[in-house]
Amino acid sequence: MKQKILAVLTAVIFMSCMATIKKYGYTDGPILTFSEDAHTSVTINWLTSENKSSQLQWGEEKSNLSKTETTPAGTDHHVTLRNLQPNTTYYYKINEELFLQEEELIPNDKIFSYTTPDKNSPLDFVIMGDMQAFNEETLRTNRVTMKKLSKLDTDCIVQLGDITEVGTDPESWHWFMKSSPIAASTIPFLSVVGNHDYYWEIPNAANFKKTLKYNYPSTAKSKSAYYSIDIKNAHFIFLDNFDLWPGMTPSQKRWVEKDLEEASKNSKWIFIFMHHPPFTTSNEGDKSNLHRWLLPLTAKYNVDAIFWAHMHLYEHYEYQYGKNGYTFGLNDKIADYPLHMFCSGGGGARLDSLYGGFTDHEPFDEKMLMWNRTEKKVEMKVFEKRPWNPLKLRPELADIVSTTQDWTKPGFEMSKVFYYYPFDTKDAYDNLEYSTNKENLYTDSAKFLGFKYGENALHYIRVLADDKECTISVHYYNGNEGDHGQIMETPFGHQQKWNFQAKSR
C-alpha cells in the first residue's frame, strides 16, 4: 500500500512539475547575468522555441568572433564567458533567429557587446521595479524604461521582481523578452524573484531559475531563488520572499545571516534587494513579519540600503532602528545610523493608481509587538491603515514626466502621475511632524518606520559608490541619451538624492 501511495505521489509531483515548466514557443534573448565572478565572467541567457542545442560565437574583435560555445539540447540556454579581462569590451552573437532581430534598438548585425567592470572606477548601478508587461500599454512603458537604461554607462541593472505577469505562462516570459534585451543584452540584469514570477498556485521558482542563471547557493533548493554577488567594492544580496509563503524558509534566513557576516568583513558597501515590502503606506501589509527579522540584521551588520518593490509606486524611508526607543527584540543593537529604504515599484508596470489601489482598499490594523527600551516592557503597538484619501492626491502636479520627450511620442498614453505626501505644510514636512489629523497619513506606522516621501510614478534609482561615499538618487526617465533623466523632487522641492559615508563594520 505504501508503495502504491508513493507511486501515486510521485506521478502527481511529476505531473505538477510538467505543468509548471511548459514548452517555450519563441526564440528570445539575450539577457546578460552574473552567475560567477562578476569581474572575470558574464553569463548569456537565451531561449529557443525548439528543444535543441544552440551556438554562440564571441571574441574581442567584432570582426573576428573566433570562439564558439555550444549549449546542451533544451529550450533554455546559458553560456558563461570566463577569464575575461577587466574594462575590456567583448562581442558576441547567437546563431539563432532571435525574435528581437528587427527591433530598432538591437544592433542590425545582431552582434552584441559587453564591457567588463573596471574595478578602479566607482560602483555605478541602477535599480528598477515591477515590469509585468502583458499588453501593448505595459510593453510600451517597459520599452521606454529599457531604452533609457540602455543608454547609461552603468555596471548593472538590478530589477526588484515581477518581471512577468504570470510566471507559469510562457507567453508572459515572451512579453518580458520583448523589451528587456534592449538594455540587458549589454548590461548585466540582476533580478529578484517576485510573486508574479512564482505565481500563486505553484510555490516553485522553477521558471525563473531555468530562464535566468544567477549565483544560486547550493543551499537554495529548486523552489528558492535567493543569491548574492560581489561587484567592485559592494556586496549585493537578493532575497526570495516567497520560498515559504508568507515568509522565507529558515534555511534561506540562515544563509543570509552567514552571508551578511562574511560581507561585513570584506565589503565596503552592503545592499539588500527583495520583492515584497517589509512596510508600505500602500494597500498591503507585511504578512510575513519580514521587518522583525530584517531590521535587527541591518543594524547588526551595518547594511547601507535596502530596496523592495511589489507596490507599483515609489517610497523612501529613513529609519534608525531602535532610536525611537523601540526594538523587536530585547537584545537588538540600536542602529548606528539611519538606514535608507526604498520601495521602487515603478519599472514599467501599471502604476498603483491604475490598479485602483489608491482609493478602494479596506482599512485594517497592523499590530507590532515591540520592546519598549525605556520602560523595559513589551508593548503591542497598533497602527491603523486607512483607504487612500483622494483629497490628498495632487492631480495639479500630475504629468511631470510626460513633459519629457519619450513620453510624448504620438500614440503614447502617459499614465496619470500623482504625488502624495502625508504632511500638511512645508514646515511639517521639513520637521517630519506627525499631524494628529489621521486623515493625513494613510498608515499610522509610516512615521514610526521613517516614511519620508512617496509618489505614484514611473522611475528608477541610481546608486554611485566609491570607497568613501555613496550617493543614491531617484530619476524620471527622459529621452536624452547619456544623462540620468530628471531627479525626482517633492512638491516642496526636496530632491530625492542622498549622500552618506562608508561605515566601519
Ligand SMILES: [Fe+2]
Ligand atoms: Fe508583486
